[in-house]
Amino acid sequence: MNQALANPKSRGAALVLLAGVCWGFHGVLIKFAYAMGASFMEVFLSEGIVASVVFAFLLRRSKSVQLPQSAKEWAWLALAGVTSLGVGSFLFLSFSLGPVAIGATLLFLYLPQIYLFSILSSRHAFRWSQLASVIILLLGAAIATDALSVFQGLESKGALLAGFAASVCYATIFLITPRISQHSSATFRSLFLSLANVLGSLLVLSSLPITRGEISSEPISFVALALVLGFVGQAIPIIAMMKGIPLAGSSLSGVLASTELPIAVISSALILDEAITLQRGAGVVLVFLGIVLFNLRSSK
Template sequence: MKFAGIGLVMLAAICWGISGGIADVLMNKGWDPIVISLYRGVVGFICFLVWFLLRFRQNRGHSTRLYIWSLVAGVGVAGNFTFYFLSIEASSVAVAATLMYTAPVFVLLISFLLRIEHSTWFKWGCITGVLFGIILLTGAYNTESISVSFLGMAAGLAAGLSYALFIFGFKNASSIGNPHTTLTIAFFSFCLILFFFTDKDEAASVLASSDIGWFLLLGILGAGLSFILYVTGIRWTTPANASMVAMVEPVTASLFGVLVIGDHLTTIQTFGMVVILVTITVLSVKQSD
């Protein structure tokens, strides 16, 4: 079952990586990142609602704390999807996906501030390693010819911070209710939040456009199927293994961007991406242990 769990987590990560590439394709067609994010969440919500209804008898009693933490998770995933797509629009799929995976560093810094964890040389070394990788990836070491815009970098880091918020909310909500209940509530709140920020006319025009298939594929791969695979697979493997296997996402996103979309990464950017991913993997495994 351990290898089955690793396989499911890997499939989920591949789906997430491909979803970034699909979003880039849609943005190149002129669609707004917020509209793309909304449809990814709406399709995901429909998938989770079906999953919730199929397992209705297994649902535990609901409580106010479950709704609060699920709402926190919904805010996190709304920010994550939106900032991720904004970062792709302003930079590239590879850069955006890598910056998003700085989430464990944000979790660590917040834990320091809240005194949940004690700071150690190892943890600060990991934070320093990630910062060094970000500088190489974005070209911030040369302000005259920076390779990634400030908006692309800021949105990518904001996606990572939002991802950390989702993890925090989902973990607390899942300790109270079942994952399918938590995801259904979280993505319902996600849809409500983004609805207020979305161009309603553009969102409605998607239904009659020739790109509706891309939007459906994005929602199924990037939210519905991938999250179900992930929460199922993580039950059969350790958090350390899941953390390492999840790094398939930025690698998949990078390959999709380079091979399909035609993105280009310099040798220094590639090295910076490797530094970030290796450091985050080591940190995640150590924290799990």
């Protein structure tokens, strides 16, 4: 094993980075599903089904499985499942009520929430350099998504509230994962979260017709894409986060997961031939700078 990865914190950081990279590519690949007529919630459902099958298979092959024992432990795991569903549901609502840049940018508010909680709960000592890292990351995200100009012309406040709610749910996952990891195995936690996504998205789709799309292409084509999205969007990143966050810690994991945005920008240029403007490029550089600065300080 590589000597750096022999360190548990380094292994955890690598796993969280893997999740961020997957979600970055996912943000590009999901556009092909939209082009087929699928809605965000339909994609979310199909990804959850694929991930659930994968985790059920892995769980069956596991030699030992740790499950929550008390009602309190199950309650914490249930909270993780609800917040996992909340990220996807509130993001869809934000995307529906306003420009995509609103939800994509406000989601990054999970970073100061994690950092503030870590300071107030005495998990980490306050450092100006880390605060600067978080601010640089937020600024980079706002610049890369051109959120400032979008916010100025926004009339509906619903997109703002939904985007902020998604960020709260996302931050909660980072904060409670180290706790629930003490009472259940990573594979079981991953299966629980993916099943929560499936059941929740089925409920949303059945009760809200507006969340349904009209898939116009061949079903086989969509199923093939759904398999890819299932691995890239949920199966790989969920298990990576469930294993990585307890090892790397909530604050560092939150920062490392923000690699999603620059990966999405770069992969959209490579896969979709979208131009990287000077503004988007500057935003990506700032996000990477914030990640490096925070990581350098955390490693000391």
